[in-house]
Amino acid sequence: MGMGYRRLSMNGFNLRKINWLIRKVTLDECKQLLSLALTSVSQDEVFVHLNQYLETKGLGGLIRAGA
Numbered sequence: 894m895g896m897g898y899r900r901l902s903m904n905g906f907n908l909r910k911i912n913w914l915i916r917k918v919t920l921d922e923c924k925q926l927l928s929l930a931l932t933s934v935s936q937d938e939v940f941v942h943l944n945q946y947l948e949t950k951g952l953g954g955l956i957r958a959g960a
Contacts, residue, residue, distance in 0.1 A: 894920055895927030917950060 894915070903911060929942040947953050 894918070895923035895925075914952070914955070917952060922946070 901911065926942065926946050930939045933939045933942065944953065944956050947956055
């Protein structure tokens with residue numbers, strides 16, 4: 894969303910999860926997160942920014958679920 898995508902293509906299994914997630918975040922927040930990601934020096938730093946953002950939104954389980 895932060896990169897300007899307004900249409901997504903995915904299988905039906907993920908559709909409800911993604912719709913739910915999109916309703917929990919704002920476009921401005923996504924743009925700010927993109928800015929942080931683009932100025933990060935490593936993928937680990939991007940992960941830290943993403944994880945911190947999700948934790949502040951109460952969505953940290955999305956990251957932990959796959960760990």
